Every structure is written in C-alpha cells, then in structure tokens.
Amino acid sequence: MWFMAAPKGTQAAVRAIGLLKAFTDNDPELSLSDLCKRMALTKTTAHRLLGALESEELIARNERNGRYKLGIGLLDLGARALRSNDLRDRVRPALEWLRRQTGETATLEIPVEGHILILDELPTGHLVSAAGNIGSRWAVHATSSGKALLATRPELWEQLPETLTRFTAKTIVSREALKRQTDSVSRLGYATASEELEEGYSAVAAPLYNPMGEVEGALSLGGPTARMAPRGLEYFGQLVLQAATQCRHGVLR
Secondary structure, three states, X not given: OOOOOOOOOHHXXXXXXXXXXXXXXXXXXXXXXXXXXXXXXXXXXXHHHXXXXXXXXXXXXXXXXXXXXXXXXXXXXXXXXXXXXXXXHHXXXXXXXXXXXXXXXXXXXXEEOOEEEEEEEEOOOOOOOOOOOOOOEEEXXXXXXXXXXXXXXXXXXXXXXXXXXXXXXXXXXXXHHHHHHHHOHHHHOOEEEEOOOOOOEEEEEEEEEOOOOOEEEEEEEEEEHHHHXXXXXXXXXXXXXXXXXXXXXXXXX
C-alpha cells in the first residue's frame, strides 16, 4: 500500500487561508501576535505568509497601528464568486418577478457562518428603499430570511449566539419566542420580520428548495413599513411563497 504525498506548498496554502479566515466582523483588524496565537504559528512563518498575501492585496496593514486587515483584492474575488454562483442564475427570474409584482426590493439570501448573506438583490426604483447590500451579512434571528431558514434547517439553531442582539425595540431576543415564530413557517410557508432589524423596515421571506427538496436559501422581499403595511405582510408573504414554489419547478407564471 502506498500513499500519495501532499502537493508541495499545501501546508502553506492552508495556513494562508486560515489567516484570512481569522478576521471576523468582531475582529476586522488583528496584530501579528494575535494571528500567531490564533493560528499557532511562529512569528517568522506568519510574517512570511502575511507578506505573500499582502503582495496580492488580499491582506493590508493599517499604517496608524500596524495591525493587519483584509485587503481590497478580496473584494474583487468575492464579486467574481458571486457572479459565478449558479444559484443566482436560477433564482434571478424569481427576483425579477417579485420586483415587477410589488415594486419592492427582492433578494436572494443564504446562511453563511452563522449569518444571513445577501447573494443577489434587485432594488426598487423608489427613492426610499433598501439597496446596495449584496455581500452584506445580517443577524439570523432579526431577519425574515433567517427565520425561514431556522424553520427548515434546524442545524442553524446551533450557530445562534447565546445572547441574541437587540437591534430595535421589536427585536426578538428570546429563543422561545423565536421558536414560536419559526414554527409558524411550516403552516404559512413564509416568515416575517417587522422592524426587528431596523426601525421602519419590514420584510417577508420563504425558504428556497431545490428540485431535490433541499433548502438552499431564502427569497425575501423588503421595504419601508409605511409602504408595506397597508397591503399587509400576509399579502407579500403569499407572493414570496408563490415565487419560491414556482422557482423550485423552474417556472414563473
């Protein structure tokens, strides 16, 4: 029996990727010592890897304090990854249909590392609207998409923080209350969030299934509460559910 040797440079590549992943929303800047501790690297090794990443603009340094942060080169790579995502292509007709039907912002959102990430978005033409958020990450418990995914992908509950952040007076910070809301998704087919992430903003979302019956993400529709309230979130919820259902079968009427 024989084993294939790992390709030369594999360990360095894995370590370099680990350095990039060490940066988080809570820790956007880290010192060399911080990175060495997190990655169990010597300062010499970490400095060499960081230098290589910096030369490709994947890592940058804050000139004021010498700490490291993610570089602008990652923005280009991220944009390319978004453009090449097959899910975006398949769901785009549903987003276009929702925007035509409602005049509000339609988004495709997926779970990423304990957050909800906006993978695609079609903004409304209204002056007051939610737009320009592709690539943004939001709290799972305070979003309609997050609730829709919690209801259909139970493993996401394990990724919720112990203490749920309160963003507005209406944010649900009790796991019991959140569970009651997600339980209703199986009955209604969609989830709602009324001014729970930001005052004056409401949204609805439905889980997005692929043909194999697996939940890949969520379709969401959001806008100013003042514009959505007159017709009711139930109205928008039914439209999002219709779009998600028809998207699963590859047809929109």
